[in-house]
Amino acid sequence: MNAKIVDQHVECYVRSLLPEHTGLLKVLEQFAKLHxxxxxxPEIAQYMSVLxxxxxxxxxxxxxTAxxxxxxxxxxHMKRGHIDTIxxxxxMAEKARETFEDLNKSVPEVSLSIHLGDAKDVIKTLEGPYDMIFIDAAKGHYQTFFETAYDLLSKNGIIVSDNVLYKGMVATDDYIVKRKITIVKRMRKYLEFITTHPNLETTVLTMGDGLAISYKKGILNE
Ligand SMILES: C[S@@+](CC[C@H](N)C(=O)[O-])C[C@H]1O[C@@H](n2cnc3c(N)ncnc32)[C@H](O)[C@@H]1O
Structure with missing residues (x-):
């Protein structure tokens, strides 16, 4: 059975309330659908915009990056600043490079650097601190991404992890597809880890494919 996080009628209704993107974002949405x-x-894009x-x-x-x-x-949604993306x-990285060239015309005050490689290696070459870390890559490796990137997150920084409920499979064995068992088990361990971490305040949202927001309290000397 193919599970969904949210009932389809609720998802459709919520999506009907979202502002429609124009320009580059619309073009990228069409490209992503086609390819x-x-x-x-969409609701994660809007949530992130508000955040x-x-x-x-x-x-x-x-x-x-995709x-x-x-x-x-x-x-x-940034007035100024820098985004490092891996x-x-x-x-994909080449397409993203073209995207960022276009983006620079409308948002020149935000610079973007794309890093080609495995995030597990690339993160070690980057310098923090970051105010926000967004994890949206290989679902079986979130824990490693987190552990490698955590020291680069500033005190009071936010880690956002996408797809943490993975089509509902993470919430119940009833929906698990056999070949995804390892990913699901790892994601459960990751969620257990970030929701019990003494220096994080985490919430798991049942939107999109599941989104975890973790706030670094900065109470511990780590
Ligand atoms: C879900 S897509 C990212 C979508 C993008 N964040 C967006 O919403 O526009 C996941 C991407 O992560 C990349 N990826 C997978 N494993 C990775 C790794 N170990 N290091 C870096 N990127 C990885 C994949 O090639 C893929 O393009």
């Missing part, structure tokens, strides 16, 4: 590129769900307006990060690290859609959403696939 089957996974990008953040960025509230938290006002000026330095963001993104793990999993064609640069989510990074473009983030940049559109992508393993060279073809």
């Amino acid at each position: 089957n590129v996974p990008i953040i769900h 960025l307006e509230i938290a006002k990060p000026t330095r963001i690290l993104e793990i999993g 064609i640069g859609y989510s990074a473009s959403v983030f940049a559109s 992508e393993l696939n060279a073809i």
Whole structure:
């Protein structure tokens, strides 16, 4: 059975309330649909837009660029600053590079650097602090991404992890597809880890494919 996080009628209704994107974001949404590129769900894009307006990060690290859609959403809601984004696939990274060239015309005050490679290695070459880290790459490796990037997150910074409920499979064995068992088990461990971490305040939202927001309290000397 293919599980959904939210009932379809609720999802459709909520999506009908979202502002329609124009320009580059619309073009990227159409490209992603045509070429089957996974990008953040519309309600996640809107949630992130609101979060960025509230938290006002000026330095963001993104793990999993694809064609640069989510990074473009983030940049559109930053007054100024820098986004480092990491992508393993060279073809995706090239497309993202083109995206960021276009984006620069409308959002010149936000610079973007795309890093080609495995995030597990690339993160070690980057310098923090980041106000926000967005994890949206290989679902079986979130724990490693988190552990490698955590020291780069500023005190009071935010880590956002996408797809944490993975089509509902993470919430119940009833929906698990056999070949996804390892990913699901790892995601459960990751959620257990971030929801019990003494230096984080975490909430798991049942929107999109599941979104975890973790706030670094900065109470511990780590
Ligand atoms: C869901 S897509 C990212 C979508 C993008 N954040 C957006 O919403 O526009 C995940 C991307 O992560 C990349 N990826 C997978 N494993 C990775 C790794 N270990 N390091 C860096 N990127 C990785 C994939 O090639 C893919 O393009």
